[in-house]
Structures are given as structure tokens and as C-alpha cells.
Amino acid sequence: MKTTAKLISGSFISWITGLRHTEPLDISSIKILKDKIEKHFFNDINHAIFNEEHVDLQHLYIDGSKFEANANKYTWVWKKATEKFRYKLYEKITAEIEEINAEIAWSGVQITINSEYVPDYLNEIVEQLVHLWELDTSTFVYGSGKRKSKEQRHYEHLTTFCQKLQEYIQKN
Secondary structure (H helix, E strand, C coil): CCCCECCCCCHHHHHHHCCCCCCCECHHHHHHHHHHHHHHHHHHHHHHHHHHCCCCCCEEEECCEEEECCCCCCCCCCHHHHHHHHHHHHHHHHHHHHHHHHHCHHHCCCCCCCCCCCHHHHHHHHHHHHHHHCCCHHHCCCCCCCCCCHHHHHHHHHHHHHHHHHHHHHHC
16 A cells, blocks of 8 residues: 655645646655755755855854854964963963072072063073973973972973963964
């Protein structure tokens, strides 16, 4: 027994399918016809939006907000958060430099404290400290049960801060 659905017939189907005479359609034909209708409808709507309204394809507009196709992920969504974390990082760097200044006061060397820092400045500080403390990075200790020296701890903190600053600069 073949199930025939006499659901769709008439002039509308004739117009969509391009046929002059329509016969009762079975369920598989209705599914094919539905896909064809949706495709035509979607294409017509897109044509009207893109050509008649002059909307470009490089941006997505939702509720009046503009989203760029190749936008940097930190430009608008995370901008406030990254700026907040960057300023907190500046405070951590300042505290680290103050601690280092207290430890190297015996040498007469003083690291300048700023309100903002750049990675190149931190790299320069690290190089100067390696030279001043005569550090050999290959002798650094890692793992549980081993204590890091103050110099190694400062070295690792400053290099980590430098990497974070580079990330923030790159993403903004």
C-alpha cells in the first residue's frame, strides 16, 4: 500500500515547480519540494538584503551592532578586561622591581620604576640582572623539594611578565 499525501496541490505548487499540471504528491516529493521552496526563499531574501539595501558581506549586523568578519577577538568584547588585567600586571611588575631594587641596593644600581612598561624594557632589565647576578639559566632548579634562589624567582617572574605584556600588546 502506497501512502499518498494529497496535501499540496494547486497553482502554488505549479508556480514553484514550474509544472503546468500537478498531481497529488507523495511524502518524498513534498520533502524535495520543501527544500526547493526554502532555497528559493532564502536566496530571494539574501538578494534583497545584499543588493537592494547595500549591506556588505564583510560585516555582520545584529541589533545595530557591527561585527567584522576578520575582527581581532580582543577589540570590543574583551578590551576592558584585558586593559584591567594589563594595569594589574603593571602593578605586579612595579612591586617586583621594588623588591629587586631593595635586594640590589648594595651594588648602587637602581631600576627605574614606571607607571607602564613595555616588553623591551623588561627584557633589558632581565639582561642587566643576569649580568649583575652572573646567572646561569642552565643551573636553575625545578620540581618539588628544591628551593629556587631569589634571583631565579625574580628572573622567572620578569620573563613571565614580559610574555604577558607581549600577548596584551599583540591582541590589542
